[in-house]
Every structure is written in structure tokens, then in C-alpha cells.
Amino acid sequence: MTQCALDQLARISRGIKHTALLQSSPNTDEQYVSGKRLFDSRNSLYHSLPVGLKALIMSKGTVVLAYSGGLDTSCILVWLKEQGYDVIAFLANIGQDEDFEAARKKAEKLGAKKVFIEDLRSEFVEDFIWPAVQANAVYEDRYLLGTAVARPCIGRSQVEIARREGAQFVSHGATGKGNDQIRFELTCYALYPEVKIIAPWRVPEFYNRFKGRIDLMDYAQKHGIPVPVTLQAPWSMDANLMHISYESGILENPKSNAPADLYLMTKNPEESPNTPDVLEIEFSNGVPVKVTNVKESTSKDSPLDIFSYLNEIGGKHGVGRIDIVENRFIGMKSRGIYETPGGTILFQAHLDIETFTMDKEVRRIKQGLGIKFAELVYNGFWYSPECDFVRHCINKSQENVEGKVQLSVFKGQVYIMGRESPKSLYNEELVSMDVQGDYDPCDASGFIRINAVRLREHHRLQGLSSVKK
Numbered sequence: 358m359t360q361c362a363l364d365q366l367a368r369i370s371r372g373i374k375h376t377a378l379l380q381s382s383p384n385t386d387e388q389y390v391s392g393k394r395l396f397d398s399r400n401s402l403y404h405s406l407p408v409g410l411k412a413l414i415m416s417k418g419t420v421v422l423a424y425s426g427g428l429d430t431s432c433i434l435v436w437l438k439e440q441g442y443d444v445i446a447f448l449a450n451i452g453q454d455e456d457f458e459a460a461r462k463k464a465e466k467l468g469a470k471k472v473f474i475e476d477l478r479s480e481f482v483e484d485f486i487w488p489a490v491q492a493n494a495v496y497e498d499r500y501l502l503g504t505a506v507a508r509p510c511i512g513r514s515q516v517e518i519a520r521r522e523g524a525q526f527v528s529h530g531a532t533g534k535g536n537d538q539i540r541f542e543l544t545c546y547a548l549y550p551e552v553k554i555i556a557p558w559r560v561p562e563f564y565n566r567f568k569g570r571i572d573l574m575d576y577a578q579k580h581g582i583p584v585p586v587t588l589q590a591p592w593s594m595d596a597n598l599m600h601i602s603y604e605s606g607i608l609e610n611p612k613s614n615a616p617a618d619l620y621l622m623t624k625n626p627e628e629s630p631n632t633p634d635v636l637e638i639e640f641s642n643g644v645p646v647k648v649t650n651v652k653e654s655t656s657k658d659s660p661l662d663i664f665s666y667l668n669e670i671g672g673k674h675g676v677g678r679i680d681i682v683e684n685r686f687i688g689m690k691s692r693g694i695y696e697t698p699g700g701t702i703l704f705q706a707h708l709d710i711e712t713f714t715m716d717k718e719v720r721r722i723k724q725g726l727g728i729k730f731a732e733l734v735y736n737g738f739w740y741s742p743e744c745d746f747v748r749h750c751i752n753k754s755q756e757n758v759e760g761k762v763q764l765s766v767f768k769g770q771v772y773i774m775g776r777e778s779p780k781s782l783y784n785e786e787l788v789s790m791d792v793q794g795d796y797d798p799c800d801a802s803g804f805i806r807i808n809a810v811r812l813r814e815h816h817r818l819q820g821l822s823s824v825k826k
Contacts, residue, residue, distance in 0.1 A: 419522065420437055426460040429570075430530040435576075448461070449515075451597040451598055457474050491755050493711070494731040500693070501695070503597060505734045509740060527555070529554075533559045539737040570593075623671065625675055635764070636766060667699030674768060678769070713778055
């Protein structure tokens with residue numbers, strides 16, 4: 358080999374090392390372009406290199422993209438390739454209705470270096486939905502957190518893949534206005550502190566190019582990217598085992614009624630069966646361990662089967678629809694429509710068995726912890742020390758929450774019918790109006806007088822003030 362060729366190889370070698378260093382920073386576009394020109398200027402030698410070595414020279418690094426196969430992440434996958442990244446597509450199966458093999462082929466066709474499809478349904482139920490059930494977690498009195506509890510589950514697996522594959526970057530399709538960017542990124546930073554995050558909807562080159570979903574649809578059409586969104590139904594959906602959420606598009610006007618054909622998980626209650634399903638749900642440590650259809654004498658006893666069956670029954674009867682305006686963590690209000698059939702049934706059933714078995718003052722404290730837990734999860738702090746502490750306290754409170762709740766599911770509603778528990782604090786004899794039991798009614802007189810002291814003093818003062826006026 359001539360000295361000139363050796364010099365060229367040495368310079369390329371230095372370029373490879375330089376590229377490896379640049380991969381540790383996401384803000385290397387100018388340097389990347391400069392380096393690309395360097396290698397392009399040595400066409401004869403560069404083009405003689407093996408394909409793998411060319412890829413190493415030209416790549417900015419490897420990014421694991423949380424990929425759904427929808428409009429945003431399909432376009433983002435192609436856009437990341439345009440920017441010079443090697444893309445690993447990660448698709449989490451958390452119970453959404455999806456043709457996963459078709460999604461794999463689509464990602465490969467769009468240029469993904471690798472595609473990982475992880476079945477996370479069981480761990481989603483056991484590690485994330487069950488703690489939410491124990492907490493009676495509801496955000497702002499109505500939202501059962503179906504999207505919020507899914508994000509730390511997805512993020513955990515995304516980080517595991519990034520570490521295993523030696524990827525320096527992770528990416529997602531969350532917008533710069535929403536909650537999901539916070540949830541994904543706080544999870545990734547907590548579990549992979551040195552990771553670097555590419556959030557296209559916060560990159561000026563991206564959001565100045567794509568003003569919204571219509572621009573993305575144009576981009577998809579030009580690049581031959583098939584997407585399941587049309588201009589006739591341009592709302593954004595997030596589906597998982599716990600719920601489906603709908604927002605954006607025509608739903609951004611909070612006065613507009615949701616189209617009748619929007620709902621995918623639940624029937625219109627008006628069109629649901631005219632006979633109820635009667636269920637018995639058995640709890641242990643505050644989580645369901647068995648569900649039985651009383652009329653059909655069928656039962657489910659694995660976490661995934663239990664939740665899936667409750668979704669089926671709730672969906673059949675139109676349970677769990679809400680249309681709300683909520684407060685995003687980032688500071689703005691948003692309109693969201695949610696379907697949470699199984700989660701709504703469990704919320705009602707757990708609330709009942711917990712009240713039946715838990716001490717009044719313990720439950721009062723636990724109620725406050727449940728509100729705090731819901732806020733932490735909604736805001737993306739699942740992997741924070743405070744959320745870990747709150748979950749530990751809630752889990753401790755559930756030690757005696759066991760027993761069976763019987764309920765009816767009918768026309769969009771859940772009706773509690775009865776309950777039983779070996780840990781019940783309900784004393785039938787003590788509370789009975791027909792039996793004296795171990796209780797002296799005279800004791801109530803002193804109890805009432807003691808509680809009246811404060812009221813008497815307050816109104817005495819108010820009376821004096823009125824006289825002075």
C-alpha cells in the first residue's frame with residue numbers, strides 16, 4: 358500500500374475514534390456534517406471499506422426509540438435515520454390491539470437496525486396496575502391513570518434494551534406540551550442516569566418542520582410510511598390493557614361532543630345487554646386473586662386473566678367512560694376522553710373491601726397517601742424515592758384487606774351487592790338496632806357533651822361579637 362493510502366487510512370482511523378467520542382453527545386450535528394465531508398472527500402478509499410465500518414464512521418450513535426407504529430413514531434423513526442442515527446425500535450406489548458408482526462415488518466422496512474417486541478402485559482398488571490388498585494389511585498377525582506401507570510413500565514424495558522445493546526440514546530414521540538415526555542424521561546434518567554434523550558418534538562429542526570399532525574401525514578405520504586390516522590379522525594389515541602385515551606384534533610374544543618364511533622373498548626351503555634353480569638371478586642393484600650361470574654360459574658385466577666376478564670365484562674356493559682378536562686403537570690389544562698372498564702370495576706370493589714376491613718384512622722391516612730401517589734404517578738415520579746416510600750406505606754396498609762365483594766355490572770354502572778371477609782371490622786351484634794351487645798348507650802351522652810364544648814365556645818364568642826355590633 359502506498360504511503361498516501363496509509364496516510365488516508367490513518368486519518369480515517371482518527372475519524373472513527375473522533376466519531377466514537379462524538380457519540381456521547383446528542384448535539385453534534387455540525388461536527389457530524391464536517392466529519393461526513395471528510396470521509397466523502399476520500400471516496401475511493403472510503404467506498405472500499407466494509408459496510409459495517411462505513412456505518413460506524415457515519416453514524417451518530419444508536420438510539421432506542423419507544424415505537425408504537427403510529428403516526429408520530431413512524432415518522433420519527435425515519436427522521437432519526439435522516440439525522441444519522443442507527444435506530445433500534447422497541448415496541449411494548451401492554452395489551453393494545455396490535456398486529457405486532459406487521460409492526461415489526463413495518464419498522465424494519467422503515468430502516469430500523471433492530472426491532473424488539475416485548476410482552477409486558479403480566480408485569481404491567483402485577484407491578485403497576487395492582488399498586489394503583491391498592492392505592493385507589495385516581496387523579497383529580499376522576500382519572501384512573503391508565504396512561505400514566507403504563508409509562509414507567511414501558512420506560513423500564515426501554516432502558517433495559519438500551520443498556521443491553523450499548524445504546525447511548527433513547528427517544529420517544531411525546532409532544533413538548535404533554536405529560537408523557539416527563540414520564541418517559543424521568544424514568545430513563547432514574548434507571549439509566551448517563552443516558553441521553555432525543556425528544557424530536559422539542560428539537561427546533563423537527564417542530565419547525567412539522568407544525569402538527571397534518572404536516573406529519575404529508576411527510577408520511579412522501580416517504581411511503583403507512584399510518585393508521587386520517588384527516589377524518591385525527592385524534593391521538595393511547596391504548597393499553599388498562600384503558601384507551603383520546604385527545605387532540607376535534608377533541609381540543611372542550612364543548613364538542615365525542616363522535617359516537619370514537620369508543621373502541623366499551624359499548625354504548627344504551628346498547629349494552631339488558632341483563633347484568635354478577636361478579637364475585639376475591640382480594641388478598643388489597644389485590645384481586647380471583648374473579649367469578651356467579652351466573653355462569655366461571656372464574657379467572659391469574660393477574661392477567663383477571664384484569665382481561667374484567668375489561669371484557671366492563672366493556673360489554675359500557676363501564677368506565679369519562680370525558681374530562683384535567684390539569685397537566687406542565688401547567689396547562691387539556692381535554693381527554695378515557696375508557697377504563699376493568700379498572701373502574703376494580704376501583705369500586707377495592708374501595709368497598711378496604712372500607713370493610715381497614716381501621717378508620719389508618720384509612721384516613723391512607724386516603725391522603727393515595728392522593729399523593731396518584732399525583733406522583735401522573736407527574737412521572739414512579740421511580741422517585743418519595744413514590745417508593747408512599748408505595749411501601751400503602752402496601753403495608755393492605756395487609757388485612759382481604760375478602761370477597763359481590764357486584765353487578767349493568768348499563769354503564771357498577772353496583773356493590775355485598776361483601777365478606779375473615780378480617781372484617783364490622784361487628785353485626787355491636788351495630789345492631791335489635792341487640793344491645795357490648796355497648797352502653799349512656800356513654801354517648803358524655804361523648805356528645807365533650808364534642809359540644811368546642812361548639813358552645815365558638816358560638817358564645819360569635820354571640821358576644823353580635824351584641825357588640
